[in-house]
Amino acid sequence: xxxxxxxxxxxxxxxxxxxxxxxxxxxxxxxxxxxxxxxxxxxxxxxxxxxxxxxxxxxxxxxxxxxxxxxxxxxxxxxxxxxxxxxxxxxxxxxxxxxxxxxxxxxxxxxxxxxxxxxxxxxxxxxxxxxxxxxxxxxxxxxxxxxxxxxxxxxxxxxxxxxxxxxxxxxxxxxxxxxxxxxxxxxxxxxxxxxxxxxxxxxxxxxxxxxxxxxxxxxxxxxxxxxxxxxxxxxxxxxxxxxxxxxxxxxxxxxxxxxxxxxxxxxxxx
Amino acid sequence: xxxxxxxxxxxxxxxxxxxxxxxxxxxxxxxxxxxxxxxxxxxxxxxxxxxxxxxxxxxxxxxxxxxxxxxxxxxxxxxxxxxxxxxxxxxxxxxxxxxxxxxxxxxxxxxxxxxxxxxxxxxxxxxxxxxxxxxxxxxxxxxxxxxxxxxxxxxxxxxxxxxxxxxxxxxxxxxxxxxxxxxxxxxxxxxxxxxxxxxxxxxxxxxxxxxxxxxxxxxxxxxxxxxxxxxxxxxxxxxxxxxxxxxxxxxxxxxxxxxxxxxxxxxxxxxxxxxxxxxxxxxxxxxxxxxxxxxxxxxxxxxxxxxxxx
Numbered sequence: 001x002x003x004x005x006x007x008x009x010x011x012x013x014x015x016x017x018x019x020x021x022x023x024x025x026x027x028x029x030x031x032x033x034x035x036x037x038x039x040x041x042x043x044x045x046x047x048x049x050x051x052x053x054x055x056x057x058x059x060x061x062x063x064x065x066x067x068x069x070x071x072x073x074x075x076x077x078x079x080x081x082x083x084x085x086x087x088x089x090x091x092x093x094x095x096x097x098x099x100x101x102x103x104x105x106x107x108x109x110x111x112x113x114x115x116x117x118x119x120x121x122x123x124x125x126x127x128x129x130x131x132x133x134x135x136x137x138x139x140x141x142x143x144x145x146x147x148x149x150x151x152x153x154x155x156x157x158x159x160x161x162x163x164x165x166x167x168x169x170x171x172x173x174x175x176x177x178x179x180x181x182x183x184x185x186x187x188x189x190x191x192x193x194x195x196x197x198x199x200x201x202x203x204x205x206x207x208x209x210x211x212x213x214x215x216x217x218x219x220x221x222x223x224x225x226x227x228x229x230x231x232x233x234x235x236x237x238x239x240x241x242x243x244x245x246x247x248x249x250x251x252x253x254x255x256x257x258x259x260x261x262x263x264x265x266x267x268x269x270x
Numbered sequence: 271x272x273x274x275x276x277x278x279x280x281x282x283x284x285x286x287x288x289x290x291x292x293x294x295x296x297x298x299x300x301x302x303x304x305x306x307x308x309x310x311x312x313x314x315x316x317x318x319x320x321x322x323x324x325x326x327x328x329x330x331x332x333x334x335x336x337x338x339x340x341x342x343x344x345x346x347x348x349x350x351x352x353x354x355x356x357x358x359x360x361x362x363x364x365x366x367x368x369x370x371x372x373x374x375x376x377x378x379x380x381x382x383x384x385x386x387x388x389x390x391x392x393x394x395x396x397x398x399x400x401x402x403x404x405x406x407x408x409x410x411x412x413x414x415x416x417x418x419x420x421x422x423x424x425x426x427x428x429x430x431x432x433x434x435x436x437x438x439x440x441x442x443x444x445x446x447x448x449x450x451x452x453x454x455x456x457x458x459x460x461x462x463x464x465x466x467x468x469x470x471x472x473x474x475x476x477x478x479x480x481x482x483x484x485x486x487x488x489x490x491x492x493x494x495x496x497x498x499x500x501x502x503x504x505x506x507x508x509x510x511x512x513x514x515x516x517x518x519x520x521x522x523x524x525x526x527x528x529x530x531x532x533x534x535x536x537x538x539x540x541x542x543x544x545x546x547x548x549x550x551x552x553x554x555x556x557x558x559x560x561x562x563x564x565x566x567x568x569x570x571x572x573x574x575x576x577x578x579x580x
Contacts, residue, residue, distance in 0.1 A: 002384050003381045003382070003383070003384030003385030003386075004385065006380075006381055006384060007370070007381050010370075010372050010377070011370070011372070104368060105364075105366060105368030106368050106369065106370055107334075108334075108362070108364035108367075108368070109364070109367075109368070109369060109370070109421075109424070111332065111333075111334055111353070111357075112332070112357060112360075112361075112362040112364070112425075113357060113382065113385045113386070114354050114355065114356075114357035114358040114385065114386060115354055115357075115385060116353070116354040117353075119354070264336075266334065266335040266336045267329075267334040267335065268295075268329075268334075268335065269366075
């Protein structure tokens with residue numbers, strides 16, 4: 001396992017570092033400019049009422065008539081750039097094996113070593129989890145670096161932020177496990193990446209559209225974003241047990257199924 | 271059940287064994303009813319044209335592909351179910367070696383050593399020197415031949431009992447090819463079993479004791495090199511003392527005359543040379559040349575054997 005992990009580190013350290021640093025900067029920047037956005041928000045809502053609907057839809061939940069400063073903090077955790085960085089990183093990691101290895105032809109070297117496919121799968125899982133913690137933690141650090149610049153009434157409470165991070169990590173697990181599942185049934189990395197991005201994009205759009213368009217509402221439960229509710233967590237301060245358990249359930253089932261397929265499938269080069 | 275017990279008994283004597291090994295790709299047949307029995311220390315040549323099923327057979331032996339039917343074992347272990355254990359004792363060189371671009375010989379040997387729980391650097395370094403490969407050069411800066419050398423080093427560094435080599439000389443210059451063949455011969459001499467897949471007759475002829483020829487997914491011949499040589503015809507050139515004699519004489523049954531030009535016949539010898547020599551002694555000949563056994567003709571015959579269309 002040590003050899004497999006060392007190999008994985010050689011392959012993922014750069015992309016993890018770049019994504020982590022990018023997230024740190026973005027979160028620091030968003031945290032810094034959020035109070036300034038909030039200052040003129042009421043005027044913007046009066047002049048352009050649809051902006052409020054857009055923000056409500058982006059936050060993915062009914063925020064009531066008033067979008068409070070606390071609710072707006074959730075914007076830091078659902079900003080499309082933030083989600084794109086986190087998803088981009090994990091899709092890159094989770095489609096490396098076997099789709100990526102088959103695609104570039106290195107699977108022969110990997111399977112020529114005396115390691116079982118389950119060992120390979122475990123090592124990839126460890127790398128996916130550890131790098132995910134690193135990237136999300138760097139985002140958290142970025143947020144905390146500039147949080148002191150916020151006015152007192154806007155400054156997020158650490159407890160609430162940590163609960164949001166737990167919810168975010170649960171979503172990270174669900175999306176990553178689904179990417180692993182797509183990867184183990186693919187021979188081409190491009191297809192696996194496209195499938196995974198298609199999944200998260202559809203999920204994001206479904207959650208967004210369901211706020212506006214009532215025919216889409218019955219299907220909103222299919223979106224992983226439905227179970228990621230930073231606005232509610234920050235507003236109410238409760239741990240979202242139901243959402244986190246659903247996300248962990250999806251992640252566990254997808255991960256187990258992907259592992260079984262990986263252990264049993266024939267590996268053909270393309 | 272019966273197949274399993276028969277294979278278990280027989281596998282004690284054979285390092286690599288396959289019985290009715292078949293693999294379909296959808297409705298297309300990759301290989302069909304492949305039977306192999308390779309004893310320890312044998313250098314087994316696996317010859318066939320491109321797309322004949324050589325690589326599919328290798329991938330079945332290494333447990334990359336699940337057989338559609340039949341079974342293969344290496345050192346009495348099932349190739350599909352016990353792949354990881356088998357790979358402890360196997361060195362595998364893929365046909366088209368693709369390595370991680372960040373690999374250097376040093377890094378690759380370190381990782382391979384950690385995975386195999388063995389120190390590979392000492393022998394690996396010797397191999398680097400033998401093949402003239404810089405240990406710190408990354409794969410992304412290597413030529414195709416250098417990548418092939420690194421692939422070979424990784425295959426050989428742990429001194430495996432069984433070597434499975436899929437066209438190992440491709441991309442290597444003639445000097446390195448010779449070096450590799452010398453190394454493989456010495457390994458075979460030490461008792462290592464070598465499964466050598468190739469479509470180049472010359473190197474198989476130089477190295478192998480036993481040769482299987484695969485065509486259209488089926489083994490069409492599986493014989494010792496000596497036996498194949500016996501089947502090989504020889505070219506014969508006969509020069510008579512006068513052109514008129516050459517035109518009037520009837521050839522013996524062991525000779526197939528391919529051309530007659532003046533006093534000279536160019537022929538193919540079918541069977542043993544003794545009857546020819548006896549016949550020649552009674553003829554007014556100016557010269558007689560019998561060439562070496564030409565295996566290429568035998569292989570061409572097998573390659574073009576109609577077989578089943580798969």
